[in-house]
Amino acid sequence: MVTTAPLVGQSVKRKEDPRLLTGNGRYLDDIRLPNTHHMAVRRSPYGHANILSIDTEAAANLPGVVGVFTAEDLKDSVKPLPCGMPAGGVENHLPPHRVLAQDRVRYVGDAVAFVVANDPYIAHDAMELIDVQYQELPAVVDAARAVEPGAPQLHDEAPGNICMHWTAGNKDDTDAAFANAEVVVKHHIYNQRLIPNPLETRGTLANYDAGTEETTLWVTSQLPHVHKILLSAFVLDIPEHKLRLIAPEIGGAFGSKIFLYADMALTAWASKHLGVPVKFVETRMENYVATQHGRDQTQDIELAARRDGTMLGLRVKSLANLGAYPSTIAPGVVTALFGRMVSGAYRIPAIWVEVDGVYTNTAMVDAYRGAGRPEATYLVERMVDLLADELAMDPVDVRRKNFIPPDAFPYTPPDLGMLPYDSGNYAVTLDRALNHVNYSALRAQQEEGRKAGRLMGIGISSYVEVCGLAPSSWIQKQGWGGPMYESAEIRVLPTGKISAVTGSLSHGQGHETTFAQIVADEFGVGMGDVEIKYGDTAGAPFGMGTYGSRSLAVGGTALQKSAQKIKEKILAIGANLLEVAPEDVEFDHGSVSVKGAPGSSKTLAEIAFAAWLNTGVPAGMEAGLEATTYYDPPSCTFPFGTHICVVDVDPDTGHVDIIRYVAVDDVGPVVNPMIVDGQLEGGIAQGIGQALFEGAVYDKFGYLLTGSMIDYAVPRASYLPNFELDRTVTPSPISAFGSKGVGEAGTIASTPAVANAVVDALSHLGIRDLQMPITPQRVWHALQQPK
Amino acid sequence: MTRIITLRVNGKSYENEVSPRLLLVHYLRDVLGLTGTHIACDTSQCGACTVMFNGESVKSCTMLAVQADGGEVKTVEGLATNGKLHPLQQGFWEKHGLQCGFCTPGMLMSSLNLLQRNPDPTPDEIRHALEGNLCRCTGYQNIVAAVQWAAQEMKAKPAAGVAE
Numbered sequence: 017m018v019t020t021a022p023l024v025g026q027s028v029k030r031k032e033d034p035r036l037l038t039g040n041g042r043y044l045d046d047i048r049l050p051n052t053h054h055m056a057v058r059r060s061p062y063g064h065a066n067i068l069s070i071d072t073e074a075a076a077n078l079p080g081v082v083g084v085f086t087a088e089d090l091k092d093s094v095k096p097l098p099c100g101m102p103a104g105g106v107e108n109h110l111p112p113h114r115v116l117a118q119d120r121v122r123y124v125g126d127a128v129a130f131v132v133a134n135d136p137y138i139a140h141d142a143m144e145l146i147d148v149q150y151q152e153l154p155a156v157v158d159a160a161r162a163v164e165p166g167a168p169q170l171h172d173e174a175p176g177n178i179c180m181h182w183t184a185g186n187k188d189d190t191d192a193a194f195a196n197a198e199v200v201v202k203h204h205i206y207n208q209r210l211i212p213n214p215l216e217t218r219g220t221l222a223n224y225d226a227g228t229e230e231t232t233l234w235v236t237s238q239l240p241h242v243h244k245i246l247l248s249a250f251v252l253d254i255p256e257h258k259l260r261l262i263a264p265e266i267g268g269a270f271g272s273k274i275f276l277y278a279d280m281a282l283t284a285w286a287s288k289h290l291g292v293p294v295k296f297v298e299t300r301m302e303n304y305v306a307t308q309h310g311r312d313q314t315q316d317i318e319l320a321a322r323r324d325g326t327m328l329g330l331r332v333k334s335l336a337n338l339g340a341y342p343s344t345i346a347p348g349v350v351t352a353l354f355g356r357m358v359s360g361a362y363r364i365p366a367i368w369v370e371v372d373g374v375y376t377n378t379a380m381v382d383a384y385r386g387a388g389r390p391e392a393t394y395l396v397e398r399m400v401d402l403l404a405d406e407l408a409m410d411p412v413d414v415r416r417k418n419f420i421p422p423d424a425f426p427y428t429p430p431d432l433g434m435l436p437y438d439s440g441n442y443a444v445t446l447d448r449a450l451n452h453v454n455y456s457a458l459r460a461q462q463e464e465g466r467k468a469g470r471l472m473g474i475g476i477s478s479y480v481e482v483c484g485l486a487p488s489s490w491i492q493k494q495g496w497g498g499p500m501y502e503s504a505e506i507r508v509l510p511t512g513k514i515s516a517v518t519g520s521l522s523h524g525q526g527h528e529t530t531f532a533q534i535v536a537d538e539f540g541v542g543m544g545d546v547e548i549k550y551g552d553t554a555g556a557p558f559g560m561g562t563y564g565s566r567s568l569a570v571g572g573t574a575l576q577k578s579a580q581k582i583k584e585k586i587l588a589i590g591a592n593l594l595e596v597a598p599e600d601v602e603f604d605h606g607s608v609s610v611k612g613a614p615g616s617s618k619t620l621a622e623i624a625f626a627a628w629l630n631t632g633v634p635a636g637m638e639a640g641l642e643a644t645t646y647y648d649p650p651s652c653t654f655p656f657g658t659h660i661c662v663v664d665v666d667p668d669t670g671h672v673d674i675i676r677y678v679a680v681d682d683v684g685p686v687v688n689p690m691i692v693d694g695q696l697e698g699g700i701a702q703g704i705g706q707a708l709f710e711g712a713v714y715d716k717f718g719y720l721l722t723g724s725m726i727d728y729a730v731p732r733a734s735y736l737p738n739f740e741l742d743r744t745v746t747p748s749p750i751s752a753f754g755s756k757g758v759g760e761a762g763t764i765a766s767t768p769a770v771a772n773a774v775v776d777a778l779s780h781l782g783i784r785d786l787q788m789p790i791t792p793q794r795v796w797h798a799l800q801q802p803k
Numbered sequence: 804m805t806r807i808i809t810l811r812v813n814g815k816s817y818e819n820e821v822s823p824r825l826l827l828v829h830y831l832r833d834v835l836g837l838t839g840t841h842i843a844c845d846t847s848q849c850g851a852c853t854v855m856f857n858g859e860s861v862k863s864c865t866m867l868a869v870q871a872d873g874g875e876v877k878t879v880e881g882l883a884t885n886g887k888l889h890p891l892q893q894g895f896w897e898k899h900g901l902q903c904g905f906c907t908p909g910m911l912m913s914s915l916n917l918l919q920r921n922p923d924p925t926p927d928e929i930r931h932a933l934e935g936n937l938c939r940c941t942g943y944q945n946i947v948a949a950v951q952w953a954a955q956e957m958k959a960k961p962a963a964g965v966a967e
Contacts, residue, residue, distance in 0.1 A: 029896055036904030037892040039839015039879040043905065046838035137824070213939050215843045215851060215905040267841070267905030268939050300844040524903030524940050694899045694945060701942030725848035725937070733930040733943040762942075 021540060021605070023533040024753065027690035028543060030529045032522075041265045044219045044236050045297045052221070053082060054136040055283055055296040056143035058129040059306060060121035063155035063377035063718015064168060067119055067128065071147040075131055078145060080138035083290055085282075086129045087116040094285050097276045097341075098250040100242075101348030103180045103373065104495035110179070111171035111375075113341035115251075115278035121150070122170050122340035123377050124718055125305030127278050132286050132294055155377035155718040159314055159337040162376045170340060170375045179338055179373035182351045186431040190368035193329025197320035201402045207391045208788050209312035209337070209712040210705075211304055211722070212384050213730050214523075216267020218307055219297035222283035226291060230258045231284050237263045238273045238521055239561025242498065243280065244553050246344075251281050254288075263551035266523035270702070271383040273523065274563050275308050275344040301724050309712055310384020312337035313350070313391045319399045325407055325414045329366040332358050332395065336373045339380035345496065346382040347373050352494035353388030353482065353564075356434040360396035361442045361480045361656060362418040367432055377718035383563065385702055386760045389481040390767060397477045397768035398785075405779060411772070412450065415478050419443055435490055437480065437654040438748045438756075440682070445744055446478055449658040449680040452742060458662065466780060471665035472675075473777025476658065477769035483757030484569030484653035484750065501648035502566070503557040504574035506535065506582060508641040510628040512606075512621030514539060514546045516578075519559015520571035521550050525695070525759065527567060530687045534572055534752075538579035539620060540606040557644050565655070565757030568687065573752035574647035581643035589627055589641075590618045592634045653748040653756040657681035659700070659769040665777045670795030672708055672774055674737040679765065682744045684756035692758050697739050699762020705731045706763075707770035711789045729789070808872040812837065813881030821868045827861075828852045830868035831878060839879040839908050843937070850936030853909035854878045860916035862935070879908035882915070890956040891915060891949070900949030902940035910936050914950045923954055 035041050072084040094115050102108035117126045129146050133139035154168040161167055162177040170177055194200060221234040231254050237243050240261040248256040266273065279296045287294045298307065313334050320329035336350035355369040386393075400418075404411040419442040420427045426436035455474070462472045485491065491500040503519035516535050518527065532546040539546075550559070560566075583603055590608025591598040594616055601608050609617035626632035627641040662676035679696060686692045709729035713721045722728040747754025767788070774790050775783060783798050809818045812835060819834055831837045831854070840863060843851035852863045855877040882889040891911050894900065901907040910933065917924060917932040924932065929950045930943065938946060 030899070032904070033896045033901060034888070036901055036907055037879075037888065037895055037911070038883055039837070039908055041904050042838075043841070045842070046832075048836070137822070213937075215849065215903065215937065215939050216841070217843070266903065267843075268903040270939070300846070300849075526902070690899045694902060694941060697942035697944045698902060698940045699942075702939070724846045725844045726846050730937050730939065732937065733933045733946065734927075736930075736943055738926070738947075739942065739944055 022537050023543065024537050024687050026688070028529055028533055028688055030526050031532060031543065032526060032528045043216055043265045043267050044221060044234055047221055047234055047264060049223055049293040052293040052295050053132050053134055053290065054139040055286060055294050056131050056139035057127050057279065058143050058146045058148065060117065060124055060126040060128055062121060062150055062152050063124050063157065064153040065121050065150035066153060067117065067121060068149040068151055070129055072129065074147065075142040075145040078138060078142045080135055081131055081133045081142045083132045083286065084129065084142065084146065087114060087118040090116060090285060093253045094281050095251050097278065098246060099342040099344060099347065100246065100498065101345035101496045103182045103347040103351040104493050106180050106182050108180045108347055109174035110342045111173040115281045123379055124720055125379055126340065130282055132290060155716070157376050157378050157714040157716065157718050159335040159374040159376060162374045163335065163372065170377065174375055177375045179342060179347055179375060182355065182371045184355045184369045184432050185367040187368045189366035190329045190331055193366040194318065194320045197328050198323045199321050199406060201319045201399060201406050203317045203399060203402055205315045205317065205395060205398065206787060207311050207313045207315065207394055209381065210310045210384055210710050211712050211728055212270045212272035212310055214268030214270055214272060217298035217300055217303040218273060218277060219295070220280050220283045221293060221295040222287035223293040224288040224291065230260060231288060232260045232262065233280060233284055234262045234264055235280055236266055236273050237261065238269050238523060238563055240521065240551055241519060241553050241559045242561060243276060246276050247280060252284055254284065261553045263521055269523045270385040271310065271387060271563060272307050275382055304723050304728070305379055305720050308343050308380045308382040309339070310381060311391060312381050315395055317395055317399055319403055321403055323407060325403065325409050325417045327362055327364045327418045330359060330364050332369045334371045336371055337376050337378065337381055338373050339376060339378045341380055343380040343382035346380065348495040349383045349387050354392050356432045357389050357392040357482060358396060359429045359432065360393060361420060361478050362396065363420050365430060367430065378714055385699065385763045387564065389760065390764045393479045393481065393764050394768045397479070397772065401772045401775065402784065405784065411476055412446065412455070415446060415476065416443060435651045438651065438750050439746050440480065440654060440656050441744065441746055442478060442656055445656065445658040445680040445682055448742060448744065449660045449678050452678045452740060453660050453662060453676055469667060471667055471777045473663045473665065473773040473775065475661045475769045475771065475773025475776055477765050477772065478658045479765040480654050480656040481761060481764050482652045483565035483655055484649065485564030485566040486570050486649045486652060488648050499648070500560060501646045502571040502574045503559045503644065503646050504571065504578045505557050505644040506575065506578040506642060508582060508620065508624045510625050512619065512624045514541065515549060516546065516575060517549045517556050518571050518575060519557060520562045520567040523562065525562065525567060526691045530568065530691060531572065531575055533687055534575055535579060538576060540604060541620065565759035568755050569653050569751040569757050570647060570649055572755065573649065574645045576752040577645040577647055578643040581645070582641060585641060586620070586623050588634055588637060589623050589632060593618050593623065593626060593632045649750055651750050653750050655681065655683040655756040655758065655761050657761065657765060659765040661769040661773040663773040663777055665774060665795060667799065670792035670799060672790060672795065674770070677737050678740045679762065680742045680744065681761055682746050683758040683761060684748050684754045685745055687753065687755065693741050695758045696741055696762040699760060700739055700766040701731055701736055703763040703766030704736060704770055707767045707788055707790060709735065709789050806869050808869055810871050810874050810876060812876045813878060823867065823869050825868045826864055827866040827868050827871050828863035831863060837878050837880050841905055841908060843905060848937065850913060851906050851909040853912040853936065855912055855915065860913050879911055882911060890953040894949040894952035894956065898945045898949040898952050900941065900946045906936060906938045910938065910946060914953070917950065918954055918957065922958065924950065926951070
């Protein structure tokens with residue numbers, strides 16, 4: 017293992033891996049408390065229905081069952097789950113999202129009642145014995161249908177099923193741009209609904225301690241501090257200082273563990289009510305119907321341009337399907353993180369975006385890896401290719417002509433309300449990617465192959481995205497009701513070992529390694545002397561968690577700032593111990609020495625010991641050696657890059673085979689190249705999943721047809737190619753080390769690269785578009801259509 | 804109604820009274836406390852619960868504990884010997900073959916089965932052999948590299964790869 021400084025920039029092997037490789041990771045379902053009881057939730061089998069009656073008697077009589085509860089039991093003590101991020105600056109209709117349905121169910125999976133038993137098998141048996149009588153109501157699952165007159169209505173509080181109508185940009189300028197355009201390209205996109213599918217489903221374990229009156233919740237959470245505040249302030253009858261949340265090892269999340277879920281409140285309430293620990297772990301099929309989904313946007317787009325390929329204006333109208341209730345941050349995500357990013361990597365002078373958030377009889381939709389930016393990027397990258405096709409130009413030339421040039425940064429898209437793009441050189445990533453695939457040779461091969469009936473396609477995606485989600489002042493304008501800083505508390509322990517607590521939360525990203533690299537370098541010590549902790553709200557500074565590719569840019573910077581504060585004190589104590597002035601010493605390689613006299617020095621351990629025992633701390637200075645930072649950056653970061661996908665389409669079966677996949681990303685300077693590449697590879701795989709395989713499908717009654725892993729195609733090893741990765745490095749002026757963020761880049765970039773490649777393979781046959789997922793069946797049908 | 808079963812898990816003998824409907828995976832996790840074997844789907848699609856049973860990989864959510872009566876089970880907890888990682892574990896560490904780690908125990912056990920059948924698999928053969936194991940984090944590229952790393956290691960040092 018690499019152990020010598022500087023560690024930042026090196027592919028240090030992960031500290032977390034030995035426990036995960038030996039079966040010693042402690043995920044939620046692995047936690048064992050004495051006398052743990054198990055919760056099973058009875059869910060609606062109907063998309064939309066009135067509840068006529070609930071008979072719990074048979075369930076309650078099953079031996080082993082200790083309680084069966086309905087909305088009636090909770091009505092005085094558990095309040096609805098709040099929406100923390102309505103769309104900013106507009107009126108939002110936010111009907112209550114109750115933890116158990118009252119009178120009416122609004123989607124398949126809506127919780128109706130729950131059982132607690134001393135055994136998980138018995139809990140599920142009893143749950144099946146609850147007799148619920150329903151009166152089925154007409155359902156609506158499609159956002160476009162939900163806003164039509166006469167559509168079934170979900171909520172009295174949301175007339176027309178509308179949550180909000182939101183706009184961004186300049187309508188007059190955009191209208192003028194279209195009036196002056198030489199060419200207008202119009203397009204309709206359904207960015208389909210996806211199921212996040214972390215390998216670990218969600219769950220909660222609640223334990224009420226009657227002695228201390230404290231409730232501890234172990235939760236599969238990406239942001240336990242935020243969940244704690246939301247639960248305490250809005251949902252549960254538990255004061256904040258009597259509630260502790262712990263996020264144990266998390267088995268993936270991809271956004272789906274950001275949101276507040278009913279089971280968190282149900283287990284907490286039941287544990288206190290029954291006096292036993294109560295555990296809930298979703299089955300996979302429950303996860304499919306009742307954990308938040310992603311995407312599901314229906315978009316109408318118009319792009320105005322000159323015949324030379326110069327873009328003049330962009331109009332976007334999007335219907336965002338929010339599902340049955342307002343999820344924790346959904347209205348804010350589908351507006352700010354989508355609408356303000358629709359111009360992508362291009363200088364488009366006039367833009368107008370409208371977003372309607374719509375309720376339907378489906379599972380809730382909220383942030384899923386990329387959250388708004390994949391929908392924006394897919395839209396603009398498909399439009400570029402359609403414009404190139406319309407003008408018979410090479411899509412490379414259209415991109416190059418419209419890129420924001422390197423001397424334009426910081427660049428703010430006109431009137432969109434986005435923060436300035438921090439830094440970039442988009443053409444360089446495009447050139448490098450073209451060079452990697454040998455683009456001109458590929459085009460010649462394509463031309464030659466077409467004569468022989470070969471269907472080869474080349475797809476390009478040049479993306480930019482907003483990362484390092486912050487600062488508080490901007491996010492709050494987008495509707496978020498909280499802050500968006502990140503915290504870091506570092507303590508140099510009396511023996512010189514270092515404990516660092518971050519407010520962000522690793523759920524596979526490897527913070528214990530990358531953050532240890534940063535801290536070890538700051539103090540000039542080895543990786544083994546640094547412990548990174550997170551996920552427990554007890555005794556830790558308030559933190560915002562991990563999503564929006566923010567952990568390094570915001571949380572990493574916070575750690576560096578805390579280290580720097582401590583180093584000032586190390587110098588002062590060291591100088592005092594060495595009996596010289598602070599300006600005469602320096603801190604290097606873990607010890608303080610007199611400048612010019614390296615033999616005269618004190619180690620970090622000696623200084624830490626003196627600091628905590630208060631022996632040698634300068635007069636007027638407090639004992640101890642620790643610092644806490646709440647870092648709220650001045651702006652966001654904007655990673656970018658170009659991905660190129662090359663496909664062969666089988667003309668007989670419609671099967672798409674990815675034969676090359678090249679990604680050139682610029683995420684700024686990299687702390688751990690191995691981990692960054694891993695994030696990109698996994699992200700690209702997920703984006704390919706959307707392009708070719710995945711899609712959640714409801715029937716018209718609101719029944720989820722893709723209700724298990726049998727019916728929903730999570731990509732398997734044999735479906736995916738080898739990815740060829742390269743990068744350029746453009747530092748961000750915003751964050752420590754200039755890092756930008758990488759968690760979502762691969763997913764954002766890859767979906768349009770693949771779709772553009774498949775359409776390119778078929779374009780000479782008159783095919784202009786294909787609905788995702790681009791399955792062999794869809795390709796085959798397109799090939800059969802007369803052109 | 805319960806039944807008594809006797810089996811060996813990771814070289815240790817156990818005798819337990821279990822319900823006939825208890826799944827093998829629940830027996831391992833809840834009765835023996837071996838929580839390294841994970842559950843990630845209800846339909847035998849994901850492979851997270853893969854263990855070795857009588858020398859072959861099985862999805863322990865598709866077997867009842869009573870069916871394992873008299874058999875020999877190896878779980879991820881039994882992969883390392885005397886505190887030394889198995890070459891597959893080492894390969895996954897070296898090649899960053901895991902992120903969240905939830906699919907990893909199943910991936911390791913399926914890979915073990917592959918290398919027992921085919922000590923020198925090509926990348927395509929590895930991808931095909933791991934069809935029954937889902938990973939949502941890595942995009943599989945590093946898992947393929949990890950299995951290749953282990954295969955090389957086991958060829959170079961046959962004693963390192965225990966092919967029981």
